[in-house]
Amino acid sequence: MISSVLVANRGEIACRVFRTCREGGIRTVAVHSDADENALHARVADTAVRLPGAAPAETYLRGDLIVKAALASGADAVHPGYGFLSENPGFARAVLDAGLVWIGPPPQAIEAMASKTRAKRLMGLAPLDPAAVTGADLPVLVKAAAGGGGRGMRIVRRLDELGAALEAARAEAASAFGDGEVFVEPYLEHGRHVEVQILADTHGTVWPLGTRDCSLQRRHQKVVEEAPAPGLTTALAQELRTLAVRAARAVSYVGAGTVEFLVADGRAHFLEMNTRLQVEHPVTEAVFGLDLVAEQIRIAEGHALESEPPRARGHAVEARLYAEDPARDWAPQTGTLHRLAVPEGVRLDTGYTDGDTIGVHYDPMLAKVVAHAPTRAEAVRRLAGALESAAVHGPVTNRDLLVRSLRHPEFTSGRMDTGFYDRHLDALTEPTSDAHAPLAAALADAHGRSRFGGWRNVPSQPQVKRYRMDGEEHEVRYRHTRQGLAADGVRVVHAEAGLVVLEVDGVRRRFEVARYGDQVHVNTTRLTALPRFPDPADQLAPGSLVAPMPGTVVRIAEGLTEGATVRAGQGLIWLEAMKMQHQISAPAAGTLTALHAKPGQQVEPGTVLAVVEPT
Secondary structure (H helix, E strand, O other): OOOEEEEOOOHHHHHHHHHHHHHOOOEEEEEEOHHHOOOHHHHHOOEEEEOOOOOHHHHOOOHHHHHHHHHHHOOOEEEOOOOOOOOOHHHHHHHHHOOOEEOOOOHHHHHHHHOHHHHHHHOOOOOEOHHHOOHHHOOEEEEEOOOOOOOOEEEEOOHHHHHHHHHHHHHHHHHHHOOOOEEEEEOOOOOEEEEEEEEEOOOOOEEEEEEEEEEEEEOOEEEEEEEOOOOOOHHHHHHHHHHHHHHHHHOOOOEEEEEEEEEEOOEEEEEEEEOOOOOOHHHHHHHHOOOHHHHHHHHHOOOOOOOOOOOOOOEEEEEEEEOEEHHHOOEEOOEEEOEEEOOOOOEEEEOOOOOEEEOOOOOOEEEEEEEEEOOHHHHHHHHHHHHHHOEEEOOOOOHHHHHHHHHOHHHHOOOOOOOHHHHHHHHHOOOOOOOOHHHHHHHHHHOOOOHHHHOOOOOOOOEEEEEEEOOEEEEEEEEEEOOEEEEOOEEEEEEOOOEEEEEEOOEEEEEEEEEEOOEEEEOOEEEEEOOOOOOHHHOOOOOEEEOOOOEEEEEEOOOOOOOOEEOOOOEEEEEEEOOEEEEEEOOOOEEEEEEOOOOOOEEOOOOEEEEEEEO
């Protein structure tokens, strides 16, 4: 029997595995980088072991250090989570060779399926040779052979873009998975991403645990997932389950895994097999009433599955909450997560708690929020409502995008595909902040001040405060009167530091206000309080290109020098942050009058990288 489990991972998935272990009476061991010394997963485990020496981005790829940590801590089993080394057969072998239990599939099964190129050949398919790609093959997808999570993937629509796409994908894949192998396959524009969860024991039983739809993706990384996949014919759903079981049996699979397909024109196209637990496993757990981590542990202990899986009930939908700005090319955000709270009735899986810091080294996912209900419509409505009323105070997130996506008619009708955000992103990210939020923020801030500090016996100028909202400055005015605070156009019913009630056109509205330094959250609207007298030094030169996030300059466009002529949209500088590369492009055609960025340079948000003087 397993008595102590080390999770060779971090964040949300480490906390998720620890939860099941605690419920089963199993001791838990965390590993952490220096950057994660105070991370939640390191704090909630029974034992935590520092992984020394390696840079934060590489720490969790050091299998040798992780095995040493397991032995030193007295753990008798290792769970790999997802990402990092979870699909690395060499790491699985190292764990087994050390006499530890591996809570995952056999190394030979990982080896057969972890490389997407080998997996395709196993299923009778062959990837394209990058050197043989012609214009007739376009569009194509450059894809990392190892790992997942959207890293190391690029869509190529023009032949002259293929070389740069291969280079960028190789660099991203090597950084994220320690393996820079990439391949090319045809890119289907309007397919649906559908997958089958499988669970297999050492006694020959394989369960196909229904289907999941994961079509809402950004940068080839899933954003919203659900089970079962809506709108499939009975025959197609059965075909997917049959193919998934065939793939598992072909490699003598053991444990939890997922077989992924692209469904287009009623046909299933095999993509890959993920030889690990998926990020979206909670929707399957909700529908089948299972704890997949507990099942992984039971299988690793040698227990047999029942001959048939449990019956599926209802529908479940999961949304991934990211610290990122969808309106700015999904730029990841960093800073303090002041508060994260969701209403009762939904599941929250997270690796953060209030006051934690969102850093630059790892994936920007804050949490997964999951709703389960008897029908799809009820589950979608429940999840959208929970996200809308959640308190998410800190950096910019994709919360508003998630709510609008869940309520979009293309999604509610089940007609979405992987091109959803390509078609709808601009509309889904249009600013819809509450016009009364700045006034509510000002009134909350003014509450409690002495009326003799603001009220005058003779009418005078109103109090003025300024806020930035959706990139624009808003000036609000209010007055201290004998009756309390007042403002034009509304009636102030109540005002205190955390709550303002306004009557607008006869309708009473509540505004919950929270302030952290110059950051203010009014219901779901995020504001920045501006100083009364702006510092002229804060003004940037026209045409300045600034770093949208903290990161490392990894590349400058070839031959780019000061004085060069650039075209609108031309890639000039590439930053790496959270294991993804982000392109900084010229906003308009013009002349590069300054180039401050240098390869290898560490930059903070707002750092001026270059200046382009428009033509």
